[in-house]
Amino acid sequence: MAGAGGDMQWCLSQAKGSLDDDVTEADIISTLEFNHTGELLATGDKGGRIVIFQQEIENKRQPQYRSEYNVYSTFQSHEPEFDYLKSLEIEEKINKIRWIPQKNAAHFLLSTNDKTIKLWKISERDKRPEGYNLKEEDGRYRDPSTVTSLRVPVFRPMDLMVEASPRKVFANAHTYHINSVSVNSDNETYLSADDLRINLWHLEITDRSFNIVDIKPANMEELTEVITAAEFHPHQCNTFVYSSSKGTIRMCDMRASALCDKHSKMFEEPEDPSNRSFFSEIISSISDVKFSHSGRYMMTRDYLSVKIWDLNMESKPVETYQVHEYLRSKLCSLYENDCIFDKFECCWNGNDSMVMTGSYNNFFRMFDRDHRWDVTLEASRENSKPFQVIKPRKVCAGGKRKKDEISVDSLDFNKKILHTAWHPQDSIIVVATTNNLYIFQDKMN
């Protein structure tokens, strides 16, 4: 992997998606996930469809073309439903995709909408049997009386076909809207979390699920917080965390009891009460939580910042990075246009030295933890030519705007980058704008 963030030179490799200014709602990208090797990249959208891209292996040997990803498979994962009993419309939007670590030639992933999780198998077929005795090649049956000799059918190569089939459907376990799924390091179980509850499943068993966290109060009038994200520890199969709308993260140990309502650790940064405002709780709501690959740290994203927590210290984060502090003086309008409720995700690079998250105006931010360096970049076709190093951007918070800077009031709040992904082993990043995908690579001379 490349060295310090400051040495990195990001170039646009590919931009995918419609060039139309008019965005079709179904095309809005709702989730993004690399598999464990980085060879496959899955995207989910509001229309319930999944598109999987595959890295071109031949190009991997030529560093400047290593980030070419082409469509591998696309399928309809979820469909819109209506729950007539509860008078509830169930969106087909894919909230999360998580890959299962690969055990054989086929690839498996979990995809979920608000209510139902599905296990999909994606397999390749590059041979087909030919030379049956009783069937023609087109499938019609032959008249047995015309068969005068016998032959042994053989497998012959065919054009590669990638098939996606739903292997398991995990339904009817969530009253509220599912926001997270996370596969356990034991490769046998996974958790699914909604606003108030977390369930534990076995990947092979669809008719049973164990409830492991329940924060629903007896009286809904007393509701003060909801679960916003949950994730299993990357190595400790008994440990998971869940974040809340009040800015806290609770770590639970499944060995302690069957119902993990009592946390083993609670991570919360104390707030200065004199600074408290109407917006304090809303902007402290955690929209994403991700463990580092090492398992020593976890990262949380709230509206204005990214925080890195040492799992051994609950009292405060070890690092805090401001994503777009200039928005603090715009909270009133951001509340009025609902942008204050936007859920940004965050991600680690392969060796946990850098983190990345999105912002508005199709900007995204990268922070180098070791060298205390950060940069703002833009995902835009107009401002980037393929293989040309993209220029850092700067937002002018107030006062005199320098040339090349953008003033806060000119930012387009409809151009949000909520989802980003970093290749697990290489300096390749993927950034999703509303309906387009941008793939960047570090030049690496």
Place this chain on the structure above:
Amino acid sequence: RLANVPQSLLIEVEDKVISPEKAEEAKLKARYPNLGHKPGGSDLLRKRLQKGQKYFDSGDYNMAKAKIKNKQLPTAAPEKTEITGDHIPTPQDLPQRKPSLVASKLAG
């Protein structure tokens, strides 16, 4: 009393004394004086939990149809507003949800 000073100038003065966040809060309270005091509390959360709720009761609808017989049923406003209360929603008011038949544009 600063009666003749424009509102924007008043807020600028506040900016220097209190945090930008509190200034934004003052702006919001000025625009919405009836805003509750617990923003992160029950109301906001319950709205979040109720996402997707559509109101259509086939019993109500059929009874209303029977009562009104010759008259037209009151139709919903053309905009997509939350249908509750006295208005009886019709099946036409509920948006028809069908899965995407078109492939994702990301797939080329």
